[in-house]
Amino acid sequence: MAMATLTRVPFIYSSSPSTTVGQTHNKYRQVALSTPFLNSLPEFSTHGFHASYSYSSSLSFAGKTSRKSCSRGAVKVLAMADSSRSTVLVTGAGGRTGQIVYKKLKERSEQYVARGLVRSEESKEKIGGADDVFIGDIRTADSLIPAIQGIDALIILTSAVPKMKPDFDPAKGGRPEFYFEDGAYPEQVDWIGQKNQIDAAKAAGVKQIVLVGSMGGTNPNHPLNSLGNGNILVWKRKAEQYLADSGIPYTIIRAGGLQDKEGGVRELLIGKDDELLQTETRTIARADVAEVCTQALQYEEAKFKAFDLASKPEGTGTPTKDFKALFSKITTRF
Numbered sequence: 601m602a603m604a605t606l607t608r609v610p611f612i613y614s615s616s617p618s619t620t621v622g623q624t625h626n627k628y629r630q631v632a633l634s635t636p637f638l639n640s641l642p643e644f645s646t647h648g649f650h651a652s653y654s655y656s657s658s659l660s661f662a663g664k665t666s667r668k669s670c671s672r673g674a675v676k677v678l679a680m681a682d683s684s685r686s687t688v689l690v691t692g693a694g695g696r697t698g699q700i701v702y703k704k705l706k707e708r709s710e711q712y713v714a715r716g717l718v719r720s721e722e723s724k725e726k727i728g729g730a731d732d733v734f735i736g737d738i739r740t741a742d743s744l745i746p747a748i749q750g751i752d753a754l755i756i757l758t759s760a761v762p763k764m765k766p767d768f769d770p771a772k773g774g775r776p777e778f779y780f781e782d783g784a785y786p787e788q789v790d791w792i793g794q795k796n797q798i799d800a801a802k803a804a805g806v807k808q809i810v811l812v813g814s815m816g817g818t819n820p821n822h823p824l825n826s827l828g829n830g831n832i833l834v835w836k837r838k839a840e841q842y843l844a845d846s847g848i849p850y851t852i853i854r855a856g857g858l859q860d861k862e863g864g865v866r867e868l869l870i871g872k873d874d875e876l877l878q879t880e881t882r883t884i885a886r887a888d889v890a891e892v893c894t895q896a897l898q899y900e901e902a903k904f905k906a907f908d909l910a911s912k913p914e915g916t917g918t919p920t921k922d923f924k925a926l927f928s929k930i931t932t933r934f
């Protein structure tokens with residue numbers, strides 16, 4: 601592998617003069633209007649597979665232990681509760697938004713049986729190493745099957761990750777240059793990889809797919825497309841279209857610039873056609889995106905919808921709590 605030094609770099613969505621790539625140099629986590637999303641890609645060789653999580657065996661196990669310690673009524677309630685839970689897989693579960701979604705699903709265990717998909721043992725350990733975390737690579741369709749088998753819903757949070765060329769010296773000024781590793785260009789990850797997930801989900805009879813995309817896709821000349829010659833927004837958009845055409849109930853969330861900030865404390869804003877990019881409110885906390893992903897599983901109003909998502913600054917507006925009302929505001933199917 602020619603480029604062994606992997607560097608986390610910011611991915612900037614705003615065209616504001618205060619948020620140019622040239623400013624992204626060393627303080628990768630400092631940015632207020634832009635956000636680091638670009639992670640390092642491990643080598644494309646780790647295809648471990650994990651023993652599939654068995655929903656039915658966990659039910660019978662619950663029944664067995666309960667018989668010893670609980671009344672028959674309690675067993676029945678437990679079994680009913682389990683059969684009403686939906687099994688949800690989040691891919692990119694080692695990523696910064698994906699981890700939050702995985703955690704939220706685990707915390708809501710009365711509603712969900714959580715699964716995660718990551719690319720390496722290292723990522724798996726990072727999020728707790730549980731048996732419900734599968735290892736696979738979205739570029740290889742077969743590697744997704746164990747994770748997708750038996751799920752009710754899929755949340756896609758995978759993305760190609762541009763790297764900053766190591767020779768950039770902020771002291772000399774100028775702008776860093778970016779590249780994608782061979783085989784890990786947006787075409788392979790954001791298009792083929794997302795398509796593989798959608799196809800596998802369709803084959804497995806998945807009932808809903810939530811896909812996190814990005815604002816900026818209406819402009820083919822968006823500066824992000826020239827980053828590492830990857831056309832990242834073009835390929836993301838193509839995958840979004842593929843999902844919208846798939847016939848599976850979908851929710852496409854086109855997030856604004858992601859920020860590692862507390863969730864649940866801002867008023868969320870729904871937009872369309874990148875109109876929010878022309879305003880001052882074009883960023884959103886990863887934790888809020890993660891919450892919208894999980895809430896989308898709850899409401900019919902979120903299905904067959906695609907929308908832009910940002911938030912007002914903290915302290916202005918009313919923090920969003922009513923997600924049914926939020927989803928009801930969406931008027932766009934794509």
Ligand SMILES: NC(=O)c1ccc[n+]([C@@H]2O[C@H](COP(=O)([O-])OP(=O)(O)OC[C@H]3O[C@@H](n4cnc5c(N)ncnc54)[C@H](OP(=O)(O)O)[C@@H]3O)[C@@H](O)[C@H]2O)c1
Binds near residue numbers: 723738757813
């Ligand atoms: N950053 C922004 O400002 C911004 C703005 C709008 C929208 N978005 C979108 O929001 C989403 C979440 O962003 P984020 O910054 O939270 O994500 P992130 O931290 O960059 O995570 C991306 C995840 O994708 C995984 N991945 C990449 N290639 C893969 C492959 N071939 N197989 C399996 N997994 C693969 C990575 O796995 P590893 O952990 O193994 O590397 C990583 O966990 C992304 O779709 C991004 O495009 C970002």
